[in-house]
Structures are given as C-alpha cells and as structure tokens.
Amino acid sequence: MSVISQDTQELIPGADELLPEPQPGGAHRRREWVDIIAGSLKFGRTRVGLVIVVAIVLLALIGPFVAPHSPFATGIAPDYSGPSAKAWLGTDGIGHDVFSRVLCGGRTVIGLSIAATVVAMILGVALGLLAGYSRPAVDDVIMRLLDVLLAFPSIVFVLLLVALLGHSLWLIVLAVAVTHAPRIARVARGATLEIVGRDFVRASEALGVPRRTILMGEILPNITSPLLVEFGLRLTYSIGLIAALSFLGFGMQPPAADWGLMINENRAAMLVQPYAVFVPVFLIALLTIGTNLMTDGVSRALIGIDRDTGAK
Amino acid sequence: MPPLLKLILRRLGLGVLTLFLVSVVVFGATQALPGDPARAILGKQAADKAMYNALRAQLHLDRPLYQQYGIWLKGIVTGNLGTSTASGVSVVSLIKQRVANSALLVVFAAIISIPLSILIGALAALWRDSVFDLTTSVGSLALASLPEFVIGMLLVFFFATTVVHIMPSVSRIDPSISVWGQLNLLILPVLTLVLAVAPYISRILRASMIEVLESDYVQMARLKGMPEPTVMSRHALPNAVIPAIQVSALQLAWLAGGVVVVEYLFNYPGIGSAFIDAVNNRDLPVVQAIALLIAAVYVIANLTADIITILVSPRLRTGLR
Numbered sequence A: 001m002s003v004i005s006q007d008t009q010e011l012i013p014g015a016d017e018l019l020p021e022p023q024p025g026g027a028h029r030r031r032e033w034v035d036i037i038a039g040s041l042k043f044g045r046t047r048v049g050l051v052i053v054v055a056i057v058l059l060a061l062i063g064p065f066v067a068p069h070s071p072f073a074t075g076i077a078p079d080y081s082g083p084s085a086k087a088w089l090g091t092d093g094i095g096h097d098v099f100s101r102v103l104c105g106g107r108t109v110i111g112l113s114i115a116a117t118v119v120a121m122i123l124g125v126a127l128g129l130l131a132g133y134s135r136p137a138v139d140d141v142i143m144r145l146l147d148v149l150l151a152f153p154s155i156v157f158v159l160l161l162v163a164l165l166g167h168s169l170w171l172i173v174l175a176v177a178v179t180h181a182p183r184i185a186r187v188a189r190g191a192t193l194e195i196v197g198r199d200f201v202r203a204s205e206a207l208g209v210p211r212r213t214i215l216m217g218e219i220l221p222n223i224t225s226p227l228l229v230e231f232g233l234r235l236t237y238s239i240g241l242i243a244a245l246s247f248l249g250f251g252m253q254p255p256a257a258d259w260g261l262m263i264n265e266n267r268a269a270m271l272v273q274p275y276a277v278f279v280p281v282f283l284i285a286l287l288t289i290g291t292n293l294m295t296d297g298v299s300r301a302l303i304g305i306d307r308d309t310g311a312k
Numbered sequence B: 001m002p003p004l005l006k007l008i009l010r011r012l013g014l015g016v017l018t019l020f021l022v023s024v025v026v027f028g029a030t031q032a033l034p035g036d037p038a039r040a041i042l043g044k045q046a047a048d049k050a051m052y053n054a055l056r057a058q059l060h061l062d063r064p065l066y067q068q069y070g071i072w073l074k075g076i077v078t079g080n081l082g083t084s085t086a087s088g089v090s091v092v093s094l095i096k097q098r099v100a101n102s103a104l105l106v107v108f109a110a111i112i113s114i115p116l117s118i119l120i121g122a123l124a125a126l127w128r129d130s131v132f133d134l135t136t137s138v139g140s141l142a143l144a145s146l147p148e149f150v151i152g153m154l155l156v157f158f159f160a161t162t163v164v165h166i167m168p169s170v171s172r173i174d175p176s177i178s179v180w181g182q183l184n185l186l187i188l189p190v191l192t193l194v195l196a197v198a199p200y201i202s203r204i205l206r207a208s209m210i211e212v213l214e215s216d217y218v219q220m221a222r223l224k225g226m227p228e229p230t231v232m233s234r235h236a237l238p239n240a241v242i243p244a245i246q247v248s249a250l251q252l253a254w255l256a257g258g259v260v261v262v263e264y265l266f267n268y269p270g271i272g273s274a275f276i277d278a279v280n281n282r283d284l285p286v287v288q289a290i291a292l293l294i295a296a297v298y299v300i301a302n303l304t305a306d307i308i309t310i311l312v313s314p315r316l317r318t319g320l321r
Helices: A006-011 A029-040 A044-066 A098-104 A106-132 A136-150 A154-165 A169-196 A199-206 A211-222 A224-248 A259-269 A275-309 B003-031 B037-047 B049-058 B065-077 B091-126 B131-145 B148-159 B179-213 B216-223 B228-266 B271-281 B284-312 B314-319
Strands: none
Touching (some): A044 A106, A044 A275, A098 A106, A098 A275, A106 A169, A136 B003, A154 A169, A154 A224, A154 B271, A224 A259, A224 B148, A224 B228, B037 B049, B271 B284
C-alpha cells in the first residue's frame, strides 16, 4: 500500500516504506512535524526555497502599498513604451504602468492558490480518513468514485465545470480543490491504513471512544507528516493551475492586475514590450520552484528523521 | 483460470467500470444545469405547446433520464457525438482533423521525451553525484515545478521573440498542405510538452536505476567479469525501466490534458484549443465530447501501463503462483 502519493515517490524513492513511528494521540503529536520542518532546514534546497517564497509573498503583500501608480491608471506613458523614469518597466497596451501591475498582481494568484489547497486538504483528508477507517465496502466505493475524478486531467475537469456553471472565482477555487482532493485522499487513506491496526487505536475502540474522536484525536495527529508533503505538492500545482486559468482567460478578468492575466494580455506585443510578459512569467516560475524546493526538502527530512529513530 | 490472466482481467474490468463512470459524470454534468434545453432553444416560441413537445420528443427529453443516457452513450459508441450548438455542424466533423493534429503533438512529445529521459536518468544514476547528475537533478526539480504555460512562454521569450527570433511563436497549421512540410511549427509546442514530462520520467528512472545497480544480481554479473555495457543492457536497464513504464504512461496520459494549455498558447489547431473555444462559447456538446475523449485516453493509458507492468515484472508474475 502506497502511503505517499506518486508524486512524492518520484521525488524520494522508497519514501512510502519509511514513515515515522506512529504515536498514541497526544504524545509527541506536536513535536513530529515541528521536527520535520526544522530538519528540512538542514538542506540547502529548503532554505533557498524558503527565501524565494518569502520574498515573493512579501512582494505580493507589500507591493500594492508601494506601487508608484494605481494599477488601473492609464496614460502613465505612451502605450507600449519601454522603461522610463515614470514607468520603470514601461507600459502595456493601454498605458498601464507595468511595474505597478506586477507589484499588485501577485496577491490573487497566491491567495486563490492557498485557498484552493486548504479546501482540497480538508476534503481530501476527510475522505481519506473515512475510507481508511471504514468497512472495506465503504472504502471501495469512496476510492472507486475518486478514481473517476482522477481520470480527468485537472485543467480539463476545471474547464468542464466552468463551461457548465460560468466562470467565477469561488467556482475556480472549489474546482481546483476538487481535482486535488482525490490525490490527497489516497495519501491520507494509505497513511490511515498503517495506523488503524495499532494497539493504541484498538485500545481506544475497546474503550468505546467515538469514531470521530478516534479519527481526529488518534489517527490524524499521526499522519500529519505525509500530509505536510502533500500540502506542498498540491500548493505548487494549485499555483500553476490558477495562474494557467487566468492565462486562459477563465480566472481574474480585465482590468484586474494579475500575473497570469498580464501574460495573456501582453504576449502579442512581446517583441516591443517584453517586460510585461517576462516579469510575471519569471515571478510565477520562481514561486513554483520555491514551493517545490521546500516540499522536496521537507520530504527528505521526513525520511531522514525516520532513519534517525530507526523506525520502519 | 491462470492467476496472471485473472489479474489482467480484473484490471480490465476495473478500467471499463471507470470508463463507464466517467461517461456518467460527463453526461450527468449537463443534466445538472438549470433550465430546460428545449425551452432554451425555442426561446419565445416555447409558448407553442405542440412545437415544444415535438422538440422535447426529438431531443428525447420526454424519456426518463437513464434512457436519455442510453441514447447518448449509443451515439458515442457509434460515432455520433451530437451537434455543436455554436456552429451547428456535427461535433465529429468539427474535431476530426483536430484530434489528428493533437495526436501528432502527443506522439512527437512521447517519442522524444521517453527515450531522452530514460537516457538522462540512467546516466545520472551511473555517474551518481557527478556534475552531470547534480545539474540534471536540480534542472529536473526546477522544470517539474513549472506550469506548462510558463515553460512555453519562456521558450517563446528565448527562441521566438525577445532573445533570438529563430522560431515561429504561433503554430497555425495550414490545413491545405501536409503537416510534414510545416514541421518547424511543431518544434516549440512539442519542446514545451517534452520539458514538462521528461523530468518526472528521468527522476524515477534515476532512482530505480540506483536501486538496481546496488542489487546482488548486478554485483554478481560484474563479479563474473561481464563487460559493463552488457551488465547495463542485459541486467540493469531492463529491471530499472519497470517503474518508469508506469510513470511514462501517467505522463502520456497527462499529455492528453497538457495539450489544452500548450495548444492555446501556440494557437495550434488541436482538441485543446477547440476545448478552450468551446468552453468560451459554452458549446456543451463539444465540451462533453472532448472531455470524454481526454478522460478516455487517460484511463486507457493507465490501464495499458498496469497491464504491461503485470506482464513484465517477474515479481508479480511469479509471486502469484
């Protein structure tokens, strides 16, 4: 039974064979994932990733307050003009200041991606715990239904929903979450199956502890580590997907300042005004590389901590 | 029944079940829409009861839902995908050429990326911790993080516009002349797809190759004095490739969806760009047909990979007896 998703296995071969030793709920529950995050910082890649992510998130958060112009103000300089004292990165097709739009355009990508990933984790972990802790018949039904969702590539599934329901931001967040949930559920279920047979879970069952308390109090605290890695992976993919949706014209709508949208709006004029395209492309690339480097570091630490304790 | 055959049949059955459920989802999705299609088509004329009822009968809307699904499924199996609401022509004639164009893109991407990434992964494992290994492992981690449209835009930036302008930045295939005469239009879209899938395959191959190289049977072959190239070709690579089959199939399946963004980016006339157009126009029959097609490719690619894995892995073959 694979405990860590396919993506993680690609990053770390054999990762699914080395999971932290489960502990009864309460004991050590806090330490484990704190240890793993601390341990991951030993790796250069985690620190590089962290610096990149912090820098870009700060840029996106503070940017709107320090932008020299309103992102919606037109006529800052002639249309498609190059860098100047007034507009550091030049202007776009209707005279918006590219620099100000870059500073203001990160919030939506980052905010929507985090929202989608959090909803995906809640959905996926709930389904995975339920499947892993239910009778085989219920487990089978849940997993087969999730397999059906997995048959649609994420972008196709999201666009299918957009075609049906029209585009709105809440729909996109929800649709991205729904496409990621089955993959998270697989990981959560796999990790749950490793725990359900343990003595401390059996003991709780024998004591008549309600199922919900066992799931939340005994099992969930013991599967946080693989879920941490899963969160990082899904966040990276969410950023890509949300930015791609804006790029395709189904995310943020003009005149919003948004990196994905900026790339699409300005790509026809790339020869005259490369900054309006290249800078957002570069920032999205850096952000996804940063989150992925951190995730890679965390999943390495997950294995490392295991080797220290000799757990199997 | 031999256990191997039983395992394969079970997997096939599961694949068919998934395909069936996928078709239910795609069919059901349109049913979830509020409103009555007949009323939507007729508009004000819907007040005419006779006309309204006639149209409902024509669209089979008067039948129970499961019968509507049966009629729809029968149409798909017999190659009748309905009529595009945006253009009024049949969906089949609309997407036939585009399916071929997209297939071309996917096939090119696959035949380049799979051998290339296997080679890179194998060499990285062989020269573990060398400069080559380090460069390709950092490079593949970075590439694997990037959304495909970012890879595509970077390629356009470097090769088709700002840095050097030696490639076309749009790939509008001229349908009146053979594709083989305009292969230069395929370079950047294919390269984007290759760069998007190759890192996954090379990473898994590197990992499995390292495991194999440390195995007893490779040590044994070396101790016997077998020349290194023979050790590689006869013992190491065939075993290391097994896990890569699964990932390659997953990546091939991913390509079926990956074409959506890449074709839009390069204005390439395939099902991906048709899908985007259809979503924009809310042309549901076309959206349904393409979503179903892509999902079917996805399911079949995974199914094939599983069956090949069952057939080639000695452990699965012999473990059953």
